[in-house]
Amino acid sequence: EVQLVESGGGLVQPGRSLRLSCAASGFVFDDYAMEWVRLAPGKGLEWVAGISWDSGSIGYGDSVKGRFTISRDTAKNSVYLQMKSLRPEDTALYYCAKGSKSYIQGGLDVWGQGTTVTVS
Amino acid sequence: TVVTQSPATLSVSPGERVTLSCRATQSVSTNVAWYQQKPGQAPRLLIYDASPRASGIPARFSGSGSGTEFTLTISSLQSEDVAVYYCQQYDDWPTFGQGTKLEIK
Numbered sequence: 001e002v003q004l005v006e007s008g009g010g011l012v013q014p015g016r017s018l019r020l021s022c023a024a025s026g027f028v029f030d031d032y033a034m035e036w037v038r039l040a041p042g043k044g045l046e047w048v049a050g051i052s053w054d055s056g057s058i059g060y061g062d063s064v065k066g067r068f069t070i071s072r073d074t075a076k077n078s079v080y081l082q083m084k085s086l087r088p089e090d091t092a093l094y095y096c097a098k099g100s101k102s103y104i105q106g107g108l109d110v111w112g113q114g115t116t117v118t119v120s
Numbered sequence: 121t122v123v124t125q126s127p128a129t130l131s132v133s134p135g136e137r138v139t140l141s142c143r144a145t146q147s148v149s150t151n152v153a154w155y156q157q158k159p160g161q162a163p164r165l166l167i168y169d170a171s172p173r174a175s176g177i178p179a180r181f182s183g184s185g186s187g188t189e190f191t192l193t194i195s196s197l198q199s200e201d202v203a204v205y206y207c208q209q210y211d212d213w214p215t216f217g218q219g220t221k222l223e224i225k
Contacts, residue, residue: 035214037163037216044204044206044216044217044218044219045155045157045163045206045208045216045219046216047208047213047214047215047216050213050214059213059214060213061213061215095162095163097163100165100168104210104213104214105151105210105211106153106168106169106210107153107165107167107168107169107174107208107210108153108155108163108165108208109165109168109174109175111162111163111164112162113162114162
């Protein structure tokens with residue numbers, strides 16, 4: 001079964017850091033881009049960050065650029081989101097998602113259930 | 121690239137045809153996906169590359185368009201289609217539209 005399981009969310013004070021993890025299983029992790037998308041309360045989906053299959057192409061949404069870092073670990077079939085200088089407006093449900101292609105130019109065909117980050 | 125969806129909310133009777141619109145501020149070719157998100161659930165990919173249906177998606181869902189104008193059509197609305205629908209462009213760094221909330225009349 002193809003599965004993504006996020007972890008690492010929680011309550012954090014403004015200005016502090018948090019690291020989210022996403023464990024992947026059921027597919028060849030090395031072949032696909034991985035991305036993070038968030039859903040803030042009362043808002044729509046927002047693309048946060050993405051990383052290509054080989055970590056050669058990495059991108060961030062404008063609101064998190066310079067504060068968040070995405071990475072992946074092939075040996076652990078995992079992708080991470082290091083979040084620094086957190087702000088109240090970063091409060092959201094963070095989803096890990098699998099790209100349908102090797103690069104960050106494709107639909108997201110598998111999603112985790114999300115992990116909640118509250119900055120307060 | 122900014123993506124704008126319309127309408128923000130749509131109320132439709134069961135069995136009726138539904139058309140949702142998505143517009144990009146610059147050409148994104150056919151690099152557009154559509155997602156369905158029901159309350160308490162993760163989003164689900166419906167359409168990728170503007171028109172092909174994702175695996176397991178019913179045939180009543182179809183996508184069309186290219187350049188800056190895109191459409192998601194539900195040929196005959198079912199009660200289980202109540203959800204928020206998002207379009208996403210991935211021609212450059214991805215961006216989502218603000219969503220269309222679809223309700224049953």
